[in-house]
Amino acid sequence: MARRLLGTRxxxxxxxxxxxxxxxxxxxxxxxxxxxSHAFRGRTPRNQVMFGPPGYAYVYxxxxxxxxxxxxxxxxxxxxxxxxRAIEPQxxxxxxxxxxxxxxxxxxxxxxxxxxxxxxxxxxxxxxTRGQRLWIEAGHDVAEADIRTSPRVGIDYALPEHxxxxxxxxxxxEQSKRR
DNA sequence: AGCACGATGCTCT
DNA sequence: GAGCATCGTGCTT
Numbered sequence: 001m002a003r004r005l006l007g008t009r010x011x012x013x014x015x016x017x018x019x020x021x022x023x024x025x026x027x028x029x030x031x032x033x034x035x036x037s038h039a040f041r042g043r044t045p046r047n048q049v050m051f052g053p054p055g056y057a058y059v060y061x062x063x064x065x066x067x068x069x070x071x072x073x074x075x076x077x078x079x080x081x082x083x084x085r086a087i088e089p090q091x092x093x094x095x096x097x098x099x100x101x102x103x104x105x106x107x108x109x110x111x112x113x114x115x116x117x118x119x120x121x122x123x124x125x126x127x128x129t130r131g132q133r134l135w136i137e138a139g140h141d142v143a144e145a146d147i148r149t150s151p152r153v154g155i156d157y158a159l160p161e162h163x164x165x166x167x168x169x170x171x172x173x174e175q176s177k178r179r
Numbered sequence: 180a181g182c183a184c185g186a187t188g189c190t191c192t
Numbered sequence: 193g194a195g196c197a198t199c200g201t202g203c204t205t
Contacts, residue, residue, distance in 0.1 A: 027197070036197070038190095046190060064187025066198050083197055103200070111198050154197050 001073040002028040002082045006171040007142035010087050012117040012134050017095060019117050021087030021107055022139050027152045028167040029070070031079035036158035039079035049125045050079035057134060059114075059124040066111030067120045071128060071136070085110045085153075085168070148172045 003026075011020045029037040031050070038047045038060070049058045050072055058070040058081050074080030087107045089096050096116045100106050107113040114120065119134065128135050149166035156163070 029197075038197080041191090044191070060197085061189065062196055063198050064189075064196090068197060070197085085197085105199095109198070115199095152197070157196080 001071070001080075002026040002167065002169050003142075003147060005071065005082055005084070005136070006147060006169055007139045009090065009137050009139040010084065010113075010117075010134075011091075011137055012119065013132070014092075014095070014118045017092055019089075019092035019095060021089040021091075021113070021117075022171075023084060023086075023136075024088050024171045025084075025086035025108075026169050027083040027085055028169075029081050029083060030167075031074060031081075034158075035162045036152060036155040037079070037081075039081075043079075047079065050074070050081050051077055052125075054080075055127065055129045057123050057126040057128055059119060059121050059126075061121055063111075067114040068110045069114055069119050069123075083110060084113065086170075087113050089116070142171050146171060146173050 005023050005026050008023050009020050010023055031037050031039045034040060039050050043051050046060060049056055053076050054072050054074060056072045058072055059067055061067055069084045070081040072081050089106050096106050099116050105112055107116050123134055126134055148170045150168045151164050152168045
């Protein structure tokens with residue numbers, strides 16, 4: 001699912017305006033089998049949405065200032081999720097620029113895109129399949145050759161066997177042609 | 180271009 | 193009380 005979400009369009013309605021971008025970077029988190037996952041040690045108040053059905057948003061707050069958006073992908077009781085790490089802004093770019101307040105990069109980081117689109121914990125548990133407020137829709141096809149994989153970011157606390165899994169996926173168009 | 184660090188608040192032990 | 197699925201600034205190369 002982390003691969004398949006690349007190229008799809010993340011849409012947010014904020015103050016009646018449509019903001020969107022093409023998902024360009026994701027990470028997979030595999031629940032109880034993955035010590036990098038918030039769900040590794042079982043259900044807690046924070047991570048309970050991940051244990052619910054797929055298609056819902058798991059939004060949490062870290063570092064005292066950043067919200068992170070995940071898509072729950074596992075069936076009920078299987079707490080798999082995909083972290084949305086970056087989007088390529090498409091619609092509402094002026095609003096996004098204003099919301100980012102001139103800082104570096106518009107949506108090239110999980111905290112940045114949440115700030116840009118006004119995504120916070122109020123959307124934790126939001127149904128992403130209903131086409132309201134926040135959802136994901138078809139975008140464009142992504143060739144396998146244009147996907148780069150690498151280790152996940154910021155999970156030094158995970159067990160060694162999970163730390164170096166290439167579960168980060170980036171859509172890098174034209175990568176195949178550059179070499 | 181690449182570190183180091185502080186900000187800042189919540190979550191879980 | 194420790195540490196966090198980060199970002200921006202400010203400094204060094």
